[in-house]
Amino acid sequence: MKQLALGIVALMMMTPANADPTATGDLGLVIERAKGSVLLVDQSDRAALARIEGLGDLSHASLVYSPDERFAYVFGRDGGLTKVDIVTRQIANRVVQAGNAIGGAISDDGQLVAVSNYEPGGVRVFDADTLELVADIPTDSKTIGLVDAPGRRFVFSMWDTGETWIADFANGAPEITKITDMGKNPYDALITANGRTYITGLFGEDGLTALDLWADNPKPIRVLPGYGRGQEEMPVYKMPHLEGWALTDREFVLPAVGHHEVLWIDAETLTETGRTQTHGQPVFAMARPDGRQVWVNFAHPLNDTIQVIDSVSKQVIHEFSPGPAVLHMEFTARGHEVWISVRDANKVVVYDTHSFEKLREIAADSPSGIFFTARAHRTGL
Amino acid sequence: MKQLALGIVALMMMTPANADPTATGDLGLVIERAKGSVLLVDQSDRAALARIEGLGDLSHASLVYSPDERFAYVFGRDGGLTKVDIVTRQIANRVVQAGNAIGGAISDDGQLVAVSNYEPGGVRVFDADTLELVADIPTDSKTIGLVDAPGRRFVFSMWDTGETWIADFANGAPEITKITDMGKNPYDALITANGRTYITGLFGEDGLTALDLWADNPKPIRVLPGYGRGQEEMPVYKMPHLEGWALTDREFVLPAVGHHEVLWIDAETLTETGRTQTHGQPVFAMARPDGRQVWVNFAHPLNDTIQVIDSVSKQVIHEFSPGPAVLHMEFTARGHEVWISVRDANKVVVYDTHSFEKLREIAADSPSGIFFTARAHRTGL
Numbered sequence: 001m002k003q004l005a006l007g008i009v010a011l012m013m014m015t016p017a018n019a020d021p022t023a024t025g026d027l028g029l030v031i032e033r034a035k036g037s038v039l040l041v042d043q044s045d046r047a048a049l050a051r052i053e054g055l056g057d058l059s060h061a062s063l064v065y066s067p068d069e070r071f072a073y074v075f076g077r078d079g080g081l082t083k084v085d086i087v088t089r090q091i092a093n094r095v096v097q098a099g100n101a102i103g104g105a106i107s108d109d110g111q112l113v114a115v116s117n118y119e120p121g122g123v124r125v126f127d128a129d130t131l132e133l134v135a136d137i138p139t140d141s142k143t144i145g146l147v148d149a150p151g152r153r154f155v156f157s158m159w160d161t162g163e164t165w166i167a168d169f170a171n172g173a174p175e176i177t178k179i180t181d182m183g184k185n186p187y188d189a190l191i192t193a194n195g196r197t198y199i200t201g202l203f204g205e206d207g208l209t210a211l212d213l214w215a216d217n218p219k220p221i222r223v224l225p226g227y228g229r230g231q232e233e234m235p236v237y238k239m240p241h242l243e244g245w246a247l248t249d250r251e252f253v254l255p256a257v258g259h260h261e262v263l264w265i266d267a268e269t270l271t272e273t274g275r276t277q278t279h280g281q282p283v284f285a286m287a288r289p290d291g292r293q294v295w296v297n298f299a300h301p302l303n304d305t306i307q308v309i310d311s312v313s314k315q316v317i318h319e320f321s322p323g324p325a326v327l328h329m330e331f332t333a334r335g336h337e338v339w340i341s342v343r344d345a346n347k348v349v350v351y352d353t354h355s356f357e358k359l360r361e362i363a364a365d366s367p368s369g370i371f372f373t374a375r376a377h378r379t380g381l
Numbered sequence: 382m383k384q385l386a387l388g389i390v391a392l393m394m395m396t397p398a399n400a401d402p403t404a405t406g407d408l409g410l411v412i413e414r415a416k417g418s419v420l421l422v423d424q425s426d427r428a429a430l431a432r433i434e435g436l437g438d439l440s441h442a443s444l445v446y447s448p449d450e451r452f453a454y455v456f457g458r459d460g461g462l463t464k465v466d467i468v469t470r471q472i473a474n475r476v477v478q479a480g481n482a483i484g485g486a487i488s489d490d491g492q493l494v495a496v497s498n499y500e501p502g503g504v505r506v507f508d509a510d511t512l513e514l515v516a517d518i519p520t521d522s523k524t525i526g527l528v529d530a531p532g533r534r535f536v537f538s539m540w541d542t543g544e545t546w547i548a549d550f551a552n553g554a555p556e557i558t559k560i561t562d563m564g565k566n567p568y569d570a571l572i573t574a575n576g577r578t579y580i581t582g583l584f585g586e587d588g589l590t591a592l593d594l595w596a597d598n599p600k601p602i603r604v605l606p607g608y609g610r611g612q613e614e615m616p617v618y619k620m621p622h623l624e625g626w627a628l629t630d631r632e633f634v635l636p637a638v639g640h641h642e643v644l645w646i647d648a649e650t651l652t653e654t655g656r657t658q659t660h661g662q663p664v665f666a667m668a669r670p671d672g673r674q675v676w677v678n679f680a681h682p683l684n685d686t687i688q689v690i691d692s693v694s695k696q697v698i699h700e701f702s703p704g705p706a707v708l709h710m711e712f713t714a715r716g717h718e719v720w721i722s723v724r725d726a727n728k729v730v731v732y733d734t735h736s737f738e739k740l741r742e743i744a745a746d747s748p749s750g751i752f753f754t755a756r757a758h759r760t761g762l
Contacts, residue, residue, distance in 0.1 A: 023468055024404045025450025025757050026491075044449055044491065067714070068425055069406025069450070087404055108715040110425065150671045150716055151735050170735060195671045214673060214693060250649060268631060290531045290576045290760065292595060312595060333448070333758030334489040335531055354532050354551060374758040376406050377714030379671065 022087050024069040028330065028372035029086065030341065030348055031074075032365040033058045038074065039364050040086055043332055043339075043372060046350050046360040050089040056080040056096070062103050062369055065376035066128060067110035072371070073128070075104040081115055083131060086373075093131045097124050105148040108379065112169060114154045116146035123156055123167065125174070135174050137167060145189025145200055147380045149213055157186040157200050164189075164200065164211060166218075182220050183209045191380035192247060192267075199223065201240075201257075208254075210270055223270045227256075227263070240283050248291035248311035255282035255296070262296060264314060276314050279305050284328065287311070288353055289335035297326045297340075306340065308356070318356050322349050330370035341367035403468050405450040409711065409753040410467065411722065411729055412455075413746040414439045419455065420745050421467055422720075424713055424753060427731050427741040431470045437461035437477070443484050443750055446757035447509060448491035453752070454509070456485040462496055464512060467754075474512045478505050486529040489760065493550055495535045497527035504537055504548065506555070516555050518548060526570025526581055528761045530594055538567040538581050545570075545581065545592060547599075563601050564590045572761035573628060573648075580604065582621075582638075589635075591651055604651045605644070608637075621664050629672040629692035636663035636677070643677060645695060657695050660686050665709065668692070669734055670716035678707045678721075687721065689737070699737055703730050711751035722748035 026043040037053040055061075057078035064073050071092065072084040079098035084091055100119035106112065112134060114125045121142050125135040141158035149155050152169040162184055166177040184204030191198045191213075198211045207225040211218040240255035247253075251273055252265040262285050264274040280302030286295050294309040303325055308318040324344035331338045337359065340349050343366050350360040375381040407424040418434040436442075438459035445454050452473065453465040460479035465472055481500035487493065493515060495506045502523050506516040522539035530536050533550040543565055547558040565585025572579045572594075579592045588606040592599040621636035628634075632654055633646040643666050645655040661683030668675050675690040684706050689699040705725035712719050718740065721730050724747050731741040756762040 022403055023447075023449040023451030024406055025446075025754060026448045065406075066404075067407045068404040070404030108717045150673070152717075194673075196673075292531070292575075292577075334760055336489045336533075373406060377755040377758060379715055 024086060024373055026332075026373070027069070027086055028339075028370060029063060029072055029074075029084070030364050030367045031058050031061045031063075031369040031371075033061065033343075033368045034366040036076075037365070038063075038072070038084060039367070040089060041339075041348070041362065041370075043337070046362070048362050048364070052084055052089060052091060054091060055082045055084075055094075058368075060102075060368075063371050064104060064106040064113070064381070065371070065373050066106070067376055069373040069376045071128075073104060073106060073113045075101055075115055077101065079115075079117065079119075081113070081126065081131065095126070095131050097126070097133075102142075102144055103146055105146050105154055105380075107148055107152045107154070107169065108150050109152060112152065112154075114146060114148075114156075114167075116143040116156050118142045121158070121160075123154065125154070125167075125169070135167075135169075137165075137174065137176070139163075139165065144187060145198075147189065147191040147198065149191060149198075150195045150379065155189075155191065155198050155211075155213070157182060157189055159185055159187065159203075162186060164198065166213070177218075179211060179218055179220065182211075183207070183222075188241065193379055195379045221270065223265070224263070224272060227272070240281075240285075248287050248294065251311070253285045253287065253294045253309075253311070255285045262294070262309070274314050276309055276316065278316070279307050279319065286329050286331070288338070289331055289333065293317075293353065295329055295338065297329065300325075303327075320356070323347070327368045328370050330372055333372065333374035339370050339372075341370055343367060405467060405754055407713075407754070408450070408467055409720075409751060410444060410453055410455075410465070411720075411745050411748045411752075412439050412442045412444075412750040414442065414724075414749045415747040417457075418746070419444075419453070419465060420748070421470060422729070422743065422751075424718070424720075427743070429743050429745070433465055433470055433472065435472060436463045436465075436475075439749075441483075441749075444752050445485060445487040445494070445762070446752070446754050447487070448757055450754040450757045452509075454485060454487060454494045456482050456496055458482065460496075460498065460500075462494070462507065462512065476507070476512050478507070478514075483523075483525055484527055486527050486535055486761075488529055488533045488535070488550065489531050490533060493533065493535075495527060495529075495537075495548075497524040497537050499523045502539070502541075504535065506535070506548075506550070516548075516550075518546075518555065518557070520544075520546065525568060526579075528570065528572040528579065530572060530579075531576045531760065536570075536572065536579050536592075536594070538563060538570055540566055540568065540584075543567060543585075545579065547594070558599075560592060560599055560601065563592075564588070564603075569622065574760055576760045602651065604646070605653060608644070608653070621662075621666075629668050629675065632692070634666045634668065634675045634690075634692070636666045643675070643690070655695050657690055657697065659697070660688050660700065666690075667710055667712070669719070670712055670714065674698075674734065676710055676719065678710065681706075684708075701737070704728070708749045709751050711753055714753065714755035720751050720753075722751055724748060 030039040040050045056076045074082040079101045083093040098117040104115040122138040141160035146156040154167045157164045164179045167174040183202040186200035187203040189200040208223040210221040254263040280298030323342035348362045411420040421431045437457045455463040460482045464474040479498040485496040503519040522541035527537040535548045538545045545560045548555040564583040567581035568584040570581040589604040591602040635644040661679030691698045704723035729743045
């Protein structure tokens with residue numbers, strides 16, 4: 001009887017949600033930007049499971065997952081860092097760590113969460129368990145393009161000074177390596193899935209700049225120096241997201257700045273291999289996980305449309321209109337389906353990526369970013 | 382009170398294990414080949430959580446995971462297909478589907494589980510939910526090298542006839558495409574992580590054979606036609622595993638058959654780019670997920686040793702002896718740690734892949750294959 005009595009107490013302390021056994025490999029969170037909430041979704045059931053509220057200003061929010069796919073760390077525009085427990089469906093912890101944040105990353109061992117800030121500039125690093133401050137790295141600049149790299153490292157770039165810093169936490173206190181001359185006003189960056197190549201997009205000059213993080217002393221490598229907003233004739237409605245760069249079999253696909261096209265770049269030589277004309281100014285160009293297709297969405301006012309490009313022929317093979325304000329796409333881990341957020345229709349729509357058939361619509365309040373838990377297992381996401 | 386009473390009944394039906402909320406992203410199973418059991422492990426805690434018994438003959442066993450990272454499908458040598466629930470830590474279902482099985486795969490949507498058989502030959506496909514037979518594909522041959530490919534497809538090869546078949550389940554009943562002239566006695570195969578290239582190893586002649594699954598009509602492509610067991614002078618103690626092929630940044634690493642070396646092959650041209658001399662006949666050559674290192678174990682009698690090769694310099698940078706009969710290695714999803722099964726020491730040993738420091742030893746009964754749940758999100762694993 002003693003065992004049973006203890007059991008009852010344990011049961012009373014649980015929410016209904018966690019009385020059921022839960023596996024987390026096929027779950028995800030959708031940012032509801034207007035409400036300051038996240039919607040917990042199940043990929044296999046193509047369903048919303050719960051709404052978790054109270055996350056502050058989620059315009060331009062992003063998040064990363066703990067290695068066990070239980071906790072999400074949500075980076076809000078207002079500097080809020082919120083730890084969400086997707087098993088109990090509750091906020092586990094929340095700190096407001098700065099006045100204006102721009103994104104974050106989690107170390108490869110899952111123990112450190114880093115946030116990059118506009119105001120004040122710099123990077124702050126937190127204990128993933130407690131959200132206590134572990135390191136404060138002032139940079140004297142707005143700080144952008146923060147990513148994780150293998151070996152408890154974070155890499156980030158400075159808008160004002162054109163530097164990229166590598167912060168190595170392998171031995172406790174961070175060792176900082178500073179690379180200068182990355183170019184004028186880097187505005188975003190990405191790291192390749194293998195953690196080798198870091199690439200910044202430049203706002204202040206043409207082209208992009210890459211770093212080979214496997215080199216003993218990484219040096220800036222200019223990419224497409226003759227291409228960019230310098231030759232721009234059209235207004236830029238929205239700077240494309242570099243997270244949206246697709247890596248197909250052997251090429252990157254880069255949303256062109258301002259132009260109605262995507263650029264193809266050889267992943268080894270970092271030289272241009274082709275261009276594909278598109279419906280509008282691309283925002284995200286995302287590769288299906290097998291790299292065979294690239295899905296592209298567009299800036300306002302052409303943001304009701306998706307185009308699908310075949311990565312072998314580089315031709316548009318499918319075009320459709322999910323609805324007004326298509327903001328983000330997320331593929332299932334093995335690419336058989338894609339979820340698309342349609343902000344102004346207040347829904348997320350699920351499609352089969354082989355037949356292009358619409359499979360389900362799920363109600364969501366002004367949805368923007370969609371983040372599936374499989375990101376926990378990947379570098380730079 | 383009614384609600385509480387129902388709660389008590391629900392609680393009584395649960396095992397202690399699943400009274401706690403569970404996230405499954407950092408779990409794994411270790412095959413205990415002698416006992417016919419699997420050991421449930423937690424990567425973050427570096428600990429064994431539970432032993433699940435009654436899986437039959439697990440010599441040469443492997444397994445795949447459901448997309449939610451809750452169920453493992455274990456393929457036993459005796460033809461047993463066992464569905465293990467890692468949340469409740471119980472066998473959920475088990476069928477003996479043939480007399481002698483050699484491996485299996487799960488479709489990209491997680492709905493179909495396929496098993497390839499020696500006796501009788503052929504492939505049987507089961508409903509992942511119920512384990513009911515969905516399709517029986519006789520091949521008139523021992524069937525090997527079964528992998529999943531994007532679009533509800535399975536690819537497998539015939540030892541006796543030298544054919545590779547693609548079974549496409551996109552529209553319900555399988556459509557079979559047969560490719561002949563793959564070479565004499567294919568004995569194993571792999572598919573690249575993007576699902577594009579399928580490569581068979583040949584026992585009956587030199588070299589290997591590749592297929593480009595993105596081609597409209599895939600044709601056999603000969604790889605290293607002048608290399609293989611035909612020029613063999615040493616006895617082959619164990620045929621290397623092709624699952625053990627590593628893909629580094631731009632190269633495959635292939636355990637040479639019989640020789641004390643690994644071969645490097647350009648991933649695009651499929652031509653040889655180098656060789657690295659090793660301690661013994663390699664069995665598995667596995668890339669750390671970032672591709673920067675390749676870890677190699679060896680055939681009897683040199684199977685107490687691991688060598689680590691740098692994929693840029695192609696030089697051995699570290700060598701150590703975890704203990705007698707090192708059978709398998711599994712990296713954490715982002716590569717910061719590796720788990721190594723040491724069968725004859727009855728333990729699994731965990732190492733930091735950057736410092737090479739030993740972090741933990743975990744008791745296990747004759748451990749062989751180690752399978753982390755992150756495999757659920759990848760093609761061909």
